Amino acid sequence: xxxxxxxxxxxxxxxxxxxxxxxxxxRHQLTEGDRFRLELVLTEALTNIMDYAGQAxxxxxxxxxxxxxxxxxxxxxxxxxxxxxxxxxxxxxxxxRLEDATPGGLGIHLMRQYSLAMxxxxxxxxxxxxxxxxxxxxxxxx
Amino acid sequence: xxxxxxxxxxxxxxxxxxxxxxxxxxxFRNAYEAMLNNPxxxxxxxxxxxxxxxxxxxxxxxLLLREKVDAAGKKISLKGLQGTVKQVLEIANFxxxxxxxx
Numbered sequence: 001x002x003x004x005x006x007x008x009x010x011x012x013x014x015x016x017x018x019x020x021x022x023x024x025x026x027r028h029q030l031t032e033g034d035r036f037r038l039e040l041v042l043t044e045a046l047t048n049i050m051d052y053a054g055q056a057x058x059x060x061x062x063x064x065x066x067x068x069x070x071x072x073x074x075x076x077x078x079x080x081x082x083x084x085x086x087x088x089x090x091x092x093x094x095x096x097r098l099e100d101a102t103p104g105g106l107g108i109h110l111m112r113q114y115s116l117a118m119x120x121x122x123x124x125x126x127x128x129x130x131x132x133x134x135x136x137x138x139x140x141x142x
Numbered sequence: 143x144x145x146x147x148x149x150x151x152x153x154x155x156x157x158x159x160x161x162x163x164x165x166x167x168x169x170f171r172n173a174y175e176a177m178l179n180n181p182x183x184x185x186x187x188x189x190x191x192x193x194x195x196x197x198x199x200x201x202x203x204x205l206l207l208r209e210k211v212d213a214a215g216k217k218i219s220l221k222g223l224q225g226t227v228k229q230v231l232e233i234a235n236f237x238x239x240x241x242x243x244x
Contacts, residue, residue: 011164043163043197044197047164047197047199106201106202107198110230110234
């Protein structure tokens with residue numbers, strides 16, 4: 001069974017998402033680790049969409065779909081905002097000195113590290129981002 | 143997120159509890175600015191023992207705090223790292239940027 005949520009690309013939408021995830025985690029009896037992975041990856045992806053949605057000059061809608069039936073968890077985010085491909089972002093060179101450290105790119109880095117696979121397509125005016133997350137255990141090697 | 147602060151022998155500890163995310167920005171800033179402006183606080187310790195969630199917005203807040211601590215001529219350490227919180231900080235390489243206490 002695929003769980004779906006429609007929301008707007010703003011901070012009110014993020015609150016709606018948070019309540020939805022809490023309900024979903026309870027209904028599917030997700031482990032603490034699975035819930036954490038799902039929440040982190042989806043929050044980072046939604047925050048990115050909200051950041052670039054401002055360029056649209058209109059309300060941007062997002063649909064979140066989660067398939068929790070398989071061995072892995074699959075999430076698909078679809079939005080009608082400006083084209084943005086997070087998979088095209090080069091992996092950040094992680095800073096080893098404070099002088100080199102910037103917050104930019106850390107969200108996408110976390111999405112990559114917690115996903116087994118992350119793919120993006122632009123189709124019929126929508127960004128479609130699909131991520132497959134492991135159920136439990138260690139994080140993927142990324 | 144709940145934030146409790148203590149100041150003992152020049153060490154100001156901010157003990158965080160709950161979710162450290164974009165909603166925590168104002169409370170976290172208010173808490174650390176009070177410590178940055180306190181001349182008795184020579185070191186700031188952020189205690190994560192009761193944090194159960196953090197994301198990249200929290201990482202950004204920590205980097206900003208680190209800059210301000212350096213500018214104020216003070217020290218900063220992170221402590222109480224465990225579980226998923228420790229994992230996220232390590233993925234971001236923060237163990238190389240911050241002094242980590244047990």
